[in-house]
Amino acid sequence: MIQMSLIQIDNYGPWTVTPAPRTESDLQILQAELYADVQRQIAAKKGLVFYTRFDNMLAVTNGLNKEDHMRIQRSIRNRYPITISIGVGAAETPYEAQKLATEALQIKGGAQSKERKEILAIDSLVKEEESYVQIAHIDINGVTESMTDIVPAFDTNFLVNKAQHYLMTKLIEKGALLFFIGGDNFMSPCNGLDSEELLNIIEELKEEINIAHKAGIGRSNNAEDAAYLADLGLEEIRNGGNEEIICLLEDDKVPKDQT
Amino acid sequence: MIQMSLIQIDNYGPWTVTPAPRTESDLQILQAELYADVQRQIAAKKGLVFYTRFDNMLAVTNGLNKEDHMRIQRSIRNRYPITISIGVGAAETPYEAQKLATEALQIKGGAQSKERKEILAIDSLVKEEESYVQIAHIDINGVTESMTDIVPAFDTNFLVNKAQHYLMTKLIEKGALLFFIGGDNFMSPCNGLDSEELLNIIEELKEEINIAHKAGIGRSNNAEDAAYLADLGLEEIRNGGNEEIICLLEDDKVPKDQT
Amino acid sequence: MIQMSLIQIDNYGPWTVTPAPRTESDLQILQAELYADVQRQIAAKKGLVFYTRFDNMLAVTNGLNKEDHMRIQRSIRNRYPITISIGVGAAETPYEAQKLATEALQIKGGAQSKERKEILAIDSLVKEEESYVQIAHIDINGVTESMTDIVPAFDTNFLVNKAQHYLMTKLIEKGALLFFIGGDNFMSPCNGLDSEELLNIIEELKEEINIAHKAGIGRSNNAEDAAYLADLGLEEIRNGGNEEIICLLEDDKVPKDQT
Amino acid sequence: MIQMSLIQIDNYGPWTVTPAPRTESDLQILQAELYADVQRQIAAKKGLVFYTRFDNMLAVTNGLNKEDHMRIQRSIRNRYPITISIGVGAAETPYEAQKLATEALQIKGGAQSKERKEILAIDSLVKEEESYVQIAHIDINGVTESMTDIVPAFDTNFLVNKAQHYLMTKLIEKGALLFFIGGDNFMSPCNGLDSEELLNIIEELKEEINIAHKAGIGRSNNAEDAAYLADLGLEEIRNGGNEEIICLLEDDKVPKDQT
Structure with missing residues (x-):
C-alpha cells in the first residue's frame, strides 16, 4: 500500500491579498522555500514531496507516522508567516490514497476557512510490512x-x-x-x-x-x-x-x- | 519594449546522474532554492522570474543591466554546485524577447555542452525610456x-x-x-x-x-x-x-x- | 553518555580565495545556509548543532547513527559547492566527546588537505540505553x-x-x-x-x-x-x-x- | 562617512517563548536564514551585514537609501513570522554611526515593546560623494x-x-x-x-x-x-x-x- 499526504497552506488565498496584494516575488520565494523545506523534512524519512500547486502539495509518505507529520507542522509554524494542515491516506493506488487524504482534510473545514488551522487529519497509515x-x-x-x-x-x-x-x-x-x-x-x-x-x-x-x-x-x-x-x-x-x-x-x- | 532573460543551468542533465543518479529530493530542493535565490536577486531590481522548467527559467528583466546579470551568475557560482548561463533579449512582445534571448545563448553552445560555462549572451537591452x-x-x-x-x-x-x-x-x-x-x-x-x-x-x-x-x-x-x-x-x-x-x-x- | 559530531568543511580556507577572494556576502550566506541546513537535518533526529566557527560546527548527535551522518554528507555534496567531513565521538562529558570526534577526524588528514574529502570518522557512538x-x-x-x-x-x-x-x-x-x-x-x-x-x-x-x-x-x-x-x-x-x-x-x- | 544600519527583530524575546518555548533548532534555523536573507538583499546594493547577535544585526549600508530599507522590511514581513525595525545613522566612525542608528530606533520604542513594529528610523544617510x-x-x-x-x-x-x-x-x-x-x-x-x-x-x-x-x-x-x-x-x-x-x-x- 502507498501512503499519501496532502499538505495545504491554511487560508493562503486571502492571506496573499491582506491587507493589500503582497509582492509577487515574495510569494514566489515563500512558496519555493516552503516546498524545499517540507521536502527536506519528508526526505529525512525517505518520503518524497511534489510541489503540485505549491499551496497544495502532494507527498508519498510511507514511513512517516503521526509524530513525523506533527513535527513538520510545528517547524513551519515556527518559521513561516503561515501554517499548514495535512491530510493522510493509505490505499492500493496513489489516486485512491490522495483521495482519502483529501477527504480526511476536507471534513475538518475549507482551505479558506478562518477557523481551520494546523489540522492533522489521518484517514489511515500504511503498516510497515505492507509498505509498497x-x-x-x-x-x-x-x-x-x-x-x-x-x-x-x-x-x-x-x-x-x-x-x-x-x-x-x-x-x-x-x-x-x-x-x-x-x-x-x-x-x-x-x-x-x-x-x-x-x-x-x-x-x-x-x-x-x-x-x-x-x-x-x-x-x-x-x-x-x-x-x-x-x-x-x-x-x-x-x-x-x-x-x-x-x-x-x-x-x-x-x-x-x-x- | 520588454526585456527577457533565459537563465539556464549549465550541463545540468549530465550532472544529475554523475557519477550515479543523485537523490531526487536533493535535486528538488536544489532547484526550488535556486529559483527562490535568483528571484530574490532579480526582484531587488524590480524584475520577476518564472520557474518555467527549473533548469531553464524565464525572467522579465527590464531594469537589469549587464553588471546585474553578472552579479547573479557570480553569486550562484559561489554558493551552488552548478553554474548558470544567461541569454538576454529585448523586443515588442515577450515571445519575441525570449526568442532573441534563447538564440543569443544557443549560439554560444549547447545546454549540455561541457565547454559552455557561465556564458552571458546579451542580444539586446531595453533603454530606460522605452521600458514597458x-x-x-x-x-x-x-x-x-x-x-x-x-x-x-x-x-x-x-x-x-x-x-x-x-x-x-x-x-x-x-x-x-x-x-x-x-x-x-x-x-x-x-x-x-x-x-x-x-x-x-x-x-x-x-x-x-x-x-x-x-x-x-x-x-x-x-x-x-x-x-x-x-x-x-x-x-x-x-x-x-x-x-x-x-x-x-x-x-x-x-x-x-x-x- | 553524550555523543558529539564535528562537522568540518573540506579544504574551505583555500576554496574561499580560489581563484580570487570570493565575495564576502556570498561566503556569509553560504555559511549561514549550510548551518541552517545541517541543523534541519540533525534536528530531524532530535540532535542540535551549534554554528561554532561555521567552517567547523559542533553538534550533539545522540540518536544519530552512521547512516544518518552519511545522508547529511550526501545531501550537502548534492547541493553545495563544498563537501563536509565529520568526526563522531561519545564520552561522559561534552568536552571529552568532541575531543574524540576531533581526533578521529584529524587522523584522516588536515582540514586544508586536498586529498581528504567527505570523510566520516566515527570513534564511538552512544548506545540507546546509555544515551544521556x-x-x-x-x-x-x-x-x-x-x-x-x-x-x-x-x-x-x-x-x-x-x-x-x-x-x-x-x-x-x-x-x-x-x-x-x-x-x-x-x-x-x-x-x-x-x-x-x-x-x-x-x-x-x-x-x-x-x-x-x-x-x-x-x-x-x-x-x-x-x-x-x-x-x-x-x-x-x-x-x-x-x-x-x-x-x-x-x-x-x-x-x-x-x- | 560610513552609514550603518541596526536591524532589530521586533519583540523577539517574548515571541520565542509564546505560548511555550519554541523548539531551539527552529529558532536557530530562523535566525540563520533571516541573516542570510537580509545579507542577500543588502549585498544587492553592495552593503554588508554582520550577524552580530542575530536578533540585532549591524550592517554597513553606504549606497542604500530609504526605499531600499523599506523593501527589505516588506520582504521579511511577507515571508517570516516576525517583523524587523531598522535604525540608520551616518558618521565619521563606525562606532559613532551605529550609535546614531541605535538612538534613532530606541526613541521609537523598546525592542520588546508590543506597540513598536516595523519602524524605519533614519537619523542620517551618507551622501553619494561623501561615501567612504x-x-x-x-x-x-x-x-x-x-x-x-x-x-x-x-x-x-x-x-x-x-x-x-x-x-x-x-x-x-x-x-x-x-x-x-x-x-x-x-x-x-x-x-x-x-x-x-x-x-x-x-x-x-x-x-x-x-x-x-x-x-x-x-x-x-x-x-x-x-x-x-x-x-x-x-x-x-x-x-x-x-x-x-x-x-x-x-x-x-x-x-x-x-x-
Missing part, C-alpha cells in the same frame, strides 16, 4: 538536442507542458498520478500500474501527439528507494541507446505479495 | 469552493494543469507567454495583447473546456509594478462580485507611446 | 532593559561577547562547552556538571565582571528534549521574578544511573 | 596548522573567541567595530583608524595573549569593494610569507578628502 511504493520516472526523448538547443525556450516549455497534460490524462484513468519535476522529467507514483500498461500509454502518446517518452520504474517499500531505482532504470535505457522504452527495477524491500 | 511591461494575472473562478474543498487534490491539480495548457496554446499565438504561479493563478507577460483579445481568449476557454477565468492586467515600466497593478485589477474584479472579467490598470511610468 | 544529554540554557539578566534599549547596539554586543568569553573560560574547566545562540543566550552541553557548580560559576561571574546570569538545566536522552527542558527551567525562573538562579528539570528518558 | 568605507579583514596566523589539525575543535573555538574579545576591546576604543565572520576571520569596519594604530593593536595582542594576527585593509565608497580590497591585501601578505602584518589597498572611488 512504485514510482515511474518518465522523460521525453532527446529534448535537449531537438528543442532546448534549437527552438525558443518557451516553445520547449510549451511542449513539455503539453506532454504533461496528455500523460496526466491517461495515467489518472489507471489510478496513477503525474508530477513535473523539472527539465523534461516527470514522476508518477503508480502502484498497481504494470509495465505493459505504461508502455501502451507511451506508445499512444507517440502516435497521438508525436512526443516520444521513456520510463524507468522502481519498486521498494519507500519513495526514496523506488525513485532511485526508477532513475537507474532510466539510465539503463539511455545506456542501451534508447532501444527499450521501459525498464523496471525492484529491491528486496518490496512486500512478498507484490512481487 | 504588461502583465496579466489570470485566475480560475471559484476553484476553492468548487474544487479544493470538494474533489480529490489531484483532480484540482489536473484541472489547473488543463487550464494552463489551453491558456498557453491560445496566448502563444498572440506573442504572449504564460506561467503557473501557484494555486489557480497564472501570470502572462503580454506586451502587445489588448484587453479585447484577452477577453476573447477567456470566453473561448469557457466555451471549449468549461473553465471560467478572470484577469487583472497591469502596465508599468517594470515587472514588479506591472504585476502589482495586475493584482489590484484582480482584486477590483473580486470586489465587484466577478461581474467583470478583465480589469486593466496602468501607472504613469508607462512610456507615452504605449498609452 | 544535559544542556544548560544560560542568559543574562535584563539585557533588553539595561542595554538594548539604552546603549549603542555594539556596546551590548560587546558585553554579550565578554560574558561568553568568561563563561567559556570557566565551563571548559568542568568539561562543559558553551555556544552563543543569539540575543543574550548561551547553550552549554554540560553532562557531569552539577547545579551547585554552575551556580558557583554564575556567582563568580557576577562578582568578577559584574554580569548576572541565570540558567535552566534540562536532562533527557537527546539534545532536543534536554534543550526544551532547559528552556522551561528558564521560564520558571522568569515567572518567579528571577529570585532563583538555577532551575533543573529532567524527564523519564534519563538513564537510571544518571538520576 | 574602510574595512579591515583580520585573521589569526596559522590556526589550521597549529590548532584545527592538532587540538580539540572546542579549544580552537575558545582561542578564536578569546582573540575576538581582546580585539574588540582594543578596537572599540578607536571607534572601530569587530565582527566574527567564520573560521579564524574577523571583519572590522574601521573608518578613521590608520594602519599604524592597527599594527600597534596587533603587536600588543601578540605580547599580551600570544595570538598573532595579520590584516588586510580596504578602502572604497562601499562595503563590498572595501571588503574585497581587504581580502586582496590579506592575500598579498600570505603570498609574501606573512612577513608583513598589514597591507592597505584602496580604489579610486575613495572620496578625495580621505586619501
Whole structure:
C-alpha cells in the first residue's frame, strides 16, 4: 500500500491579498522555500514531496507516522508567516490514497476557512510490512538536442507542458498520478500500474501527439528507494541507446505479495 | 519594449546522474532554492522570474543591466554546485524577447555542452525610456469552493494543469507567454495583447473546456509594478462580485507611446 | 553518555580565495545556509548543532547513527559547492566527546588537505540505553532593559561577547562547552556538571565582571528534549521574578544511573 | 562617512517563548536564514551585514537609501513570522554611526515593546560623494596548522573567541567595530583608524595573549569593494610569507578628502 499526504497552506488565498496584494516575488520565494523545506523534512524519512500547486502539495509518505507529520507542522509554524494542515491516506493506488487524504482534510473545514488551522487529519497509515511504493520516472526523448538547443525556450516549455497534460490524462484513468519535476522529467507514483500498461500509454502518446517518452520504474517499500531505482532504470535505457522504452527495477524491500 | 532573460543551468542533465543518479529530493530542493535565490536577486531590481522548467527559467528583466546579470551568475557560482548561463533579449512582445534571448545563448553552445560555462549572451537591452511591461494575472473562478474543498487534490491539480495548457496554446499565438504561479493563478507577460483579445481568449476557454477565468492586467515600466497593478485589477474584479472579467490598470511610468 | 559530531568543511580556507577572494556576502550566506541546513537535518533526529566557527560546527548527535551522518554528507555534496567531513565521538562529558570526534577526524588528514574529502570518522557512538544529554540554557539578566534599549547596539554586543568569553573560560574547566545562540543566550552541553557548580560559576561571574546570569538545566536522552527542558527551567525562573538562579528539570528518558 | 544600519527583530524575546518555548533548532534555523536573507538583499546594493547577535544585526549600508530599507522590511514581513525595525545613522566612525542608528530606533520604542513594529528610523544617510568605507579583514596566523589539525575543535573555538574579545576591546576604543565572520576571520569596519594604530593593536595582542594576527585593509565608497580590497591585501601578505602584518589597498572611488 502507498501512503499519501496532502499538505495545504491554511487560508493562503486571502492571506496573499491582506491587507493589500503582497509582492509577487515574495510569494514566489515563500512558496519555493516552503516546498524545499517540507521536502527536506519528508526526505529525512525517505518520503518524497511534489510541489503540485505549491499551496497544495502532494507527498508519498510511507514511513512517516503521526509524530513525523506533527513535527513538520510545528517547524513551519515556527518559521513561516503561515501554517499548514495535512491530510493522510493509505490505499492500493496513489489516486485512491490522495483521495482519502483529501477527504480526511476536507471534513475538518475549507482551505479558506478562518477557523481551520494546523489540522492533522489521518484517514489511515500504511503498516510497515505492507509498505509498497512504485514510482515511474518518465522523460521525453532527446529534448535537449531537438528543442532546448534549437527552438525558443518557451516553445520547449510549451511542449513539455503539453506532454504533461496528455500523460496526466491517461495515467489518472489507471489510478496513477503525474508530477513535473523539472527539465523534461516527470514522476508518477503508480502502484498497481504494470509495465505493459505504461508502455501502451507511451506508445499512444507517440502516435497521438508525436512526443516520444521513456520510463524507468522502481519498486521498494519507500519513495526514496523506488525513485532511485526508477532513475537507474532510466539510465539503463539511455545506456542501451534508447532501444527499450521501459525498464523496471525492484529491491528486496518490496512486500512478498507484490512481487 | 520588454526585456527577457533565459537563465539556464549549465550541463545540468549530465550532472544529475554523475557519477550515479543523485537523490531526487536533493535535486528538488536544489532547484526550488535556486529559483527562490535568483528571484530574490532579480526582484531587488524590480524584475520577476518564472520557474518555467527549473533548469531553464524565464525572467522579465527590464531594469537589469549587464553588471546585474553578472552579479547573479557570480553569486550562484559561489554558493551552488552548478553554474548558470544567461541569454538576454529585448523586443515588442515577450515571445519575441525570449526568442532573441534563447538564440543569443544557443549560439554560444549547447545546454549540455561541457565547454559552455557561465556564458552571458546579451542580444539586446531595453533603454530606460522605452521600458514597458504588461502583465496579466489570470485566475480560475471559484476553484476553492468548487474544487479544493470538494474533489480529490489531484483532480484540482489536473484541472489547473488543463487550464494552463489551453491558456498557453491560445496566448502563444498572440506573442504572449504564460506561467503557473501557484494555486489557480497564472501570470502572462503580454506586451502587445489588448484587453479585447484577452477577453476573447477567456470566453473561448469557457466555451471549449468549461473553465471560467478572470484577469487583472497591469502596465508599468517594470515587472514588479506591472504585476502589482495586475493584482489590484484582480482584486477590483473580486470586489465587484466577478461581474467583470478583465480589469486593466496602468501607472504613469508607462512610456507615452504605449498609452 | 553524550555523543558529539564535528562537522568540518573540506579544504574551505583555500576554496574561499580560489581563484580570487570570493565575495564576502556570498561566503556569509553560504555559511549561514549550510548551518541552517545541517541543523534541519540533525534536528530531524532530535540532535542540535551549534554554528561554532561555521567552517567547523559542533553538534550533539545522540540518536544519530552512521547512516544518518552519511545522508547529511550526501545531501550537502548534492547541493553545495563544498563537501563536509565529520568526526563522531561519545564520552561522559561534552568536552571529552568532541575531543574524540576531533581526533578521529584529524587522523584522516588536515582540514586544508586536498586529498581528504567527505570523510566520516566515527570513534564511538552512544548506545540507546546509555544515551544521556544535559544542556544548560544560560542568559543574562535584563539585557533588553539595561542595554538594548539604552546603549549603542555594539556596546551590548560587546558585553554579550565578554560574558561568553568568561563563561567559556570557566565551563571548559568542568568539561562543559558553551555556544552563543543569539540575543543574550548561551547553550552549554554540560553532562557531569552539577547545579551547585554552575551556580558557583554564575556567582563568580557576577562578582568578577559584574554580569548576572541565570540558567535552566534540562536532562533527557537527546539534545532536543534536554534543550526544551532547559528552556522551561528558564521560564520558571522568569515567572518567579528571577529570585532563583538555577532551575533543573529532567524527564523519564534519563538513564537510571544518571538520576 | 560610513552609514550603518541596526536591524532589530521586533519583540523577539517574548515571541520565542509564546505560548511555550519554541523548539531551539527552529529558532536557530530562523535566525540563520533571516541573516542570510537580509545579507542577500543588502549585498544587492553592495552593503554588508554582520550577524552580530542575530536578533540585532549591524550592517554597513553606504549606497542604500530609504526605499531600499523599506523593501527589505516588506520582504521579511511577507515571508517570516516576525517583523524587523531598522535604525540608520551616518558618521565619521563606525562606532559613532551605529550609535546614531541605535538612538534613532530606541526613541521609537523598546525592542520588546508590543506597540513598536516595523519602524524605519533614519537619523542620517551618507551622501553619494561623501561615501567612504574602510574595512579591515583580520585573521589569526596559522590556526589550521597549529590548532584545527592538532587540538580539540572546542579549544580552537575558545582561542578564536578569546582573540575576538581582546580585539574588540582594543578596537572599540578607536571607534572601530569587530565582527566574527567564520573560521579564524574577523571583519572590522574601521573608518578613521590608520594602519599604524592597527599594527600597534596587533603587536600588543601578540605580547599580551600570544595570538598573532595579520590584516588586510580596504578602502572604497562601499562595503563590498572595501571588503574585497581587504581580502586582496590579506592575500598579498600570505603570498609574501606573512612577513608583513598589514597591507592597505584602496580604489579610486575613495572620496578625495580621505586619501
